[in-house]
Amino acid sequence: MTDIVVVGGSAAGLAAAITAAENGAKVVLLEKESFMGGIAKLGMGIAAVESRFQQALAFPFKRDDAFKLIMEHTDWRADARLVRAWVDEMPSTIEWLENMGVEFELLDIYQSSEFVTHTGHLVKKTRTIVMPAEEPKWAGVTGEVRITPKETVMEGGRTAVMITIMTERAKEKGVEIYTGTRAKKLVMKNGRVAGVVAEDNSGKTLQIDCKAVIIATGGFCHNKEMLKKYTGFELGRDITVIHGVELLGDGIKMAWEVGAAEDAMSPALIVSPIPTRELSEAFNQPYNLVVNQKGERFINEEKLGANWVHLAYAIARQKNRCAYIIFDEGIKRHMETAGFEHISYLYRPARIKLDKKLFNETVERLSKRKDSPLFIADSLEELAGKMKVDLETFKKTVEEYNRFCETGRDRLFNKNPRYLIPIKEPKFYAFKCGLSMYTTVGGIKINERAEVLNREDDVIPGLYAAGDCTASVFAYDFSLTYMLWGSNLSYALNTGRIAGRNAARYIKTLR
Structure with a gap:
């Protein structure tokens, strides 16, 4: 028995696990891959406003301005209260990461927006991190592939450093991390989340009883059926994926199976x-x-x-x-x-x-x-x-x-x-x-507290979600990530923190 199970070990999942542990919860994190970080290891940085870096420039683009930009760019189809919570969390998240040892510098070159020069926070590459890669094409736009006698590995992007530091912090805070372990379904009892059924690499099934679950499993870009049904794109014919981290929509399907509402979905579309x-x-x-x-x-x-x-x-x-x-x-x-x-x-x-x-x-x-x-x-x-x-x-x-x-x-x-x-x-x-994608965005409907909502827009007690599997804000127009550079990873980290904090508060009401 534990307090909280976090499903997914990328940026959102790590942020959720660390935050929940910092708030006194006993946390177990399940990651189906053999390594932590997922596609977050391929990034370069995150968006933030009112950080100490931005304030040092006395640049007047504030949280209110970021909120307005996001809402107007999505034609107010995004959840305004959720966007407000995300934006308000931005400054403290930069400070939170810095306190772990992540170093940043402001992005100084970019073409798409007058704002990004002052809101894009590049992670300094203070270490070289490698991750498995089955094919050189997985290098995408930031990684560098090296083929050794035993394996092909890819040097991660700048954010691979951040993921490594976050993983170390999670362990310091007592988070139990199980890689090679795939969550299969949620356990419900009296209308509340009560556990997770998972399977390890050997095929052994295990059930972890808990008081709350945070789903942070990313999108479904490698799931041909889901991709065709919910986005209209046919994988391999219309579109490719620029990395090899398997994203099948596991967490999204788990949430839907217990009554979670669907939200807008789209590929995180780019040119190959x-x-x-x-x-x-x-x-x-x-x-x-x-x-x-x-x-x-x-x-x-x-x-x-x-x-x-x-x-x-x-x-x-x-x-x-x-x-x-x-x-x-x-x-x-x-x-x-x-x-x-x-x-x-x-x-x-x-x-x-x-x-x-x-x-x-x-x-x-x-x-x-x-x-x-x-x-x-x-x-x-x-x-x-x-x-x-x-x-x-x-x-x-x-x-x-x-x-x-x-x-x-x-x-x-x-x-x-x-x-x-x-x-x-x-x-x-x-x-x-041609067309490529990093992942898909959207799928699980949440509120501003990262609580998962059912089809009647009521909270499913004990169920939270964060990151790409909830990121319908980008499904309306993924070019938002160019208008506000690094906003995709920013959303993952900040909704992860919001989910971790609120899940920790929730379990205290059950004691």
């Missing part, structure tokens, strides 16, 4: 990451041209490098749900001399111009790979053939675009004239992009 720094920087510039499988433009290319989510939403409407980003030798030369318009925050130190030598070496290497998404051609006809787009449509698209460049006015999508550079000088470069 472009491999290597050299290609990513070059293809994510607004000077480039973007066409679909028909050879037509469908978006203002200013979105390149500025907001992957907006580009992803546009790609989702296209044939085969794919796009081709294109530039020519003239644009390449412009990036080598005049430099980049969008400077990526992913890489340090920042690079402001295209490194010709490194780019050419990377292109030479990657273009030879089987099924490479990178195409190089000496003519538009050859490029169209390699991309398998309709030649006549593609040529008309390029001709029209080049006229826009000559006149300085994009009559189709109103692209800023400063980015209008014609596509006409060989060589021609193209990269094929």
Whole structure:
């Protein structure tokens, strides 16, 4: 018998477990993977307002402003009281993490929002953390894969350091952590949560009796049936996942089985990451041209490098749900001399111009790979053939675009004239992009105390949830994570703390 069982050992689950233990509860944490942290290990930082870092700049963006931004961005479809609780928790969470030993620095480079420069808190990479990876593609956008004689491992993102420190703190606070243990169902007694049935790696079933359960199991991006039913996307055909941490919606289904209400759900949608720094920087510039499988433009290319989510939403409407980003030798030369318009925050130190030598070496290497998404051609006809787009449509698209460049006015999508550079000088470069996701967001309906609600909007006693499995705020428009950089992980940590605190309070009423 324990007080609280936390299901899930990523950011939300760890935050919940530590907070509950700090408030006097005896806590057991179950994590089905062999390691802690899940996809939170692949991140870079978190959003926060009114932290000591932000206050040192005397920047006037406060909690009220963050609340307004989030609610207006979601058209007030998000739960306003829950958003308010999340935002109000932000400053203390930064201090809480710092007291554990997590170090931060403010994000200094970003393109999508005037606010992120002052609200994005990068975790300092004070340690190197590795995690298992079955395939190099799991490196996603922040990890670095290394293949050893025995295994393939991936160096985690900056937040891998934070997860490691949080795991250490949880153990210090007496949290019993069981990895390789999958929660299967909730035990209910007289309408209240009374335990969890779980299964370890050997197949042994165990029941842990408790007074409260906090579900923090993340989304269901690897569950083909749930993904198709609740989001309309078909895994492997329409969309891929950029990591290999298995997310099957276990906790969401457990909550629904005991009567929890469904909430809005969506993929955490992005454009499939472009491999290597050299290609990513070059293809994510607004000077480039973007066409679909028909050879037509469908978006203002200013979105390149500025907001992957907006580009992803546009790609989702296209044939085969794919796009081709294109530039020519003239644009390449412009990036080598005049430099980049969008400077990526992913890489340090920042690079402001295209490194010709490194780019050419990377292109030479990657273009030879089987099924490479990178195409190089000496003519538009050859490029169209390699991309398998309709030649006549593609040529008309390029001709029209080049006229826009000559006149300085994009009559189709109103692209800023400063980015209008014609596509006409060989060589021609193209990269094929599809849709990817980190996870899914939403599924379990909670209130501002992180209490799970049933289908009549009443609280299910003793049941709490936090993190992505409750994050319907992002299901309405995932580009919120670009408007307020790091808000996805911020939501996980802060709702985790809210759940842990309120679960600890709840069990005291039962004594």
